[in-house]
Structure formats: structure tokens, C-alpha cells
Amino acid sequence: DADVTQTPRNRITKTGKRIMLECSQTKGHDRMYWYRQDPGLGLRLIYYSFDVKDINKGEISDGYSVSRQAQAKFSLSLESAIPNQTALYFCATSDWGNTGELFFGEGSRLTVL
Amino acid sequence: AQSVTQPDIHITVSEGASLELRCNYSYGATPYLFWYVQSPGQGLQLLLKYFSGDTLVQGIKGFEAEFKRSQSSFNLRKPSVHWSDAAEYFCAVGALDTGNQFYFGTGTSLTVIP
Numbered sequence: 001d002a003d004v005t006q007t008p009r010n011r012i013t014k015t016g017k018r019i020m021l022e023c024s025q026t027k028g029h030d031r032m033y034w035y036r037q038d039p040g041l042g043l044r045l046i047y048y049s050f051d052v053k054d055i056n057k058g059e060i061s062d063g064y065s066v067s068r069q070a071q072a073k074f075s076l077s078l079e080s081a082i083p084n085q086t087a088l089y090f091c092a093t094s095d096w097g098n099t100g101e102l103f104f105g106e107g108s109r110l111t112v113l
Numbered sequence: 114a115q116s117v118t119q120p121d122i123h124i125t126v127s128e129g130a131s132l133e134l135r136c137n138y139s140y141g142a143t144p145y146l147f148w149y150v151q152s153p154g155q156g157l158q159l160l161l162k163y164f165s166g167d168t169l170v171q172g173i174k175g176f177e178a179e180f181k182r183s184q185s186s187f188n189l190r191k192p193s194v195h196w197s198d199a200a201e202y203f204c205a206v207g208a209l210d211t212g213n214q215f216y217f218g219t220g221t222s223l224t225v226i227p
């Protein structure tokens with residue numbers, strides 16, 4: 001099983017619908033991140049969390065919310081999806097104090113019609 | 114503000130040829146630098162990283178990168194490219210003074226021709 005698991009892997013939805021992307025990890029890391037990838041724009045940080053009680057906005061948090069249900073779970077919600085939120089979303093974890101590496105899930109492709 | 118620039122959007126090389134992917138960063142302190150690779154339909158995998166010490170770092174799959182402070186660069190190199198190296202490559206900076214965030218470049222897409 002993957003260390004960082006994202007569900008769903010693919011989702012097509014309509015404008016105005018609420019969508020939740022879920023992320024779970026078995027790495028035991030405190031730090032978790034949600035990124036959005038768009039062609040030509042690279043990865044942009046949406047939200048990040050350093051522990052269950054510490055959640056921070058990234059550079060493009062408008063239109064998104066997150067929930068850190070446990071150390072291992074970090075969910076991203078789109079309360080009312082819009083077409084320009086069509087993108088590939090990645091969850092990642094980090095053991096900054098050790099190797100400093102980001103470990104990524106395989107991504108969730110979201111299409112908003 | 115921290116930023117990462119990958120000036121080459123797309124590069125095409127012949128199999129067996131050498132490769133250099135450019136990365137420039139803007140960061141006030143000594144950065145933590147990373148190169149990640151994304152194969153089609155996959156997540157990102159770490160190729161190599163620089164934290165301190167030797168400025169030439171070796172990574173997986175035969176890649177290496179050199180940190181040049183004077184040029185604010187961290188270019189990725191491989192002496193002989195294989196067809197399986199075709200992928201998207203991302204340079205990233207880890208910033209200690211902004212909550213340990215990571216900043217990514219826009220990526221370089223590599224095509225390998227036979």
C-alpha cells in the first residue's frame with residue numbers, strides 16, 4: 001500500500017457541488033500539505049498543517065477549506081466547486097526535522113463542469 | 114519573497130545524450146533545495162536534495178545537481194539520458210523562515226527521442 005493515499009483518484013462534478021478530497025498517510029509525519037498542479041504553473045500550495053491543531057493557508061486558499069481529523073488524515077474541501085478549480089490535486093507529508101523530504105500521494109484529478 | 118524559476122518549459126534530447134535542467138531560486142538565507150520527478154499519471158518522487166556541505170549532490174537514477182550560491186542556481190544533470198527519463202521535473206526550495214514551506218518551480222518537461 002502507498003504511504004500517502006488519496007481518494008478519489010478521479011472525480012467529475014458540476015459547478016456548485018461540494019467536493020471532498022481525502023488524504024491518509026502511514027508515514028507518521030506531523031506535517032501535511034495540499035497542492036494544486038496546473039499545466040505551466042507547477043505546484044501551488046493550498047493549505048498546510050503542522051499538527052492536528054495547526055492549520056495554515058497557503059498561497060491559493062480561497063475557495064478551499066481543510067480538516068485535519070487526525071495525525072494521519074488531512075482532507076481538502078471545495079464548498080462550491082467552480083470550473084477553474086479543475087486541476088490535479090496532491091497531498092504530501094514531510095518529515096522536515098529528519099530528511100526534509102516531501103512524500104506525495106498519486107494525485108486526485110478533479111474536473112468541474 | 115521566495116521563488117523558483119525553471120526557465121526551460123520543455124526540453125528534447127536524444128537518448129544517450131547529456132542533460133542539464135536549469136533552476137534558479139530567490140531566497141534570503143541558505144536554502145534547502147530539491148529536485149523532484151513526475152512520471153505521467155504519477156505523483157512526485159524525490160531525485161535529490163541539498164541541505165549543506167558538498168555542493169555537488171548525487172541522486173537516484175544517475176542524476177546529480179550542483180548548488181552554486183553565487184549564481185543562486187541548482188541545476189540538474191545527467192551524463193547519458195535514457196528513454197525512461199522522459200517526465201516532468203520540478204525544482205523546489207524549502208524555506209525555513211516561512212513555516213518550512215516548500216516552493217516549486219513551474220517544471221520542465223523532458224522528451225527523449227530514440
